[in-house]
Amino acid sequence: MNFRNLEEFWAFYVNQHSKPSTRRWHFAGTLSSILLLIYSVLFNWWFLLFVPIFGYGLAWYSHFFVEGNVPATFGHPFWSLLCDFRMFGLMLTGKMDREMKRLGKRPILQGF
Numbered sequence: 001m002n003f004r005n006l007e008e009f010w011a012f013y014v015n016q017h018s019k020p021s022t023r024r025w026h027f028a029g030t031l032s033s034i035l036l037l038i039y040s041v042l043f044n045w046w047f048l049l050f051v052p053i054f055g056y057g058l059a060w061y062s063h064f065f066v067e068g069n070v071p072a073t074f075g076h077p078f079w080s081l082l083c084d085f086r087m088f089g090l091m092l093t094g095k096m097d098r099e100m101k102r103l104g105k106r107p108i109l110q111g112f
Helices: 006-015 020-042 045-067 077-092 096-102
Strands: none
Touching: 006 077, 020 045, 020 077, 077 096
16 A cells, blocks of 8 residues: 555554554553663663564564454554554553544454
């Protein structure tokens, strides 16, 4: 898919993360990556190896086994990373569901 700008990609990205579990796995991956990055800078540079493993690993797990789609990272790595952080910020502030509604996406309800 070709996108003209980040906003067009964002609408696609949100659609690819319709299930709450998928977004939670992404949140966990982004948070663990941030914490591992901080730890590696402050204490041990070898932990930099774990930053992408945890960040992408948890996110990709959610796409393959929860959402049932292919990660957007494969086709648009830079925009996908930017949108990961945008979604992380919106989730951290409790505004992600509102953003989904703004884009016309209805969150899929799950029991967990």
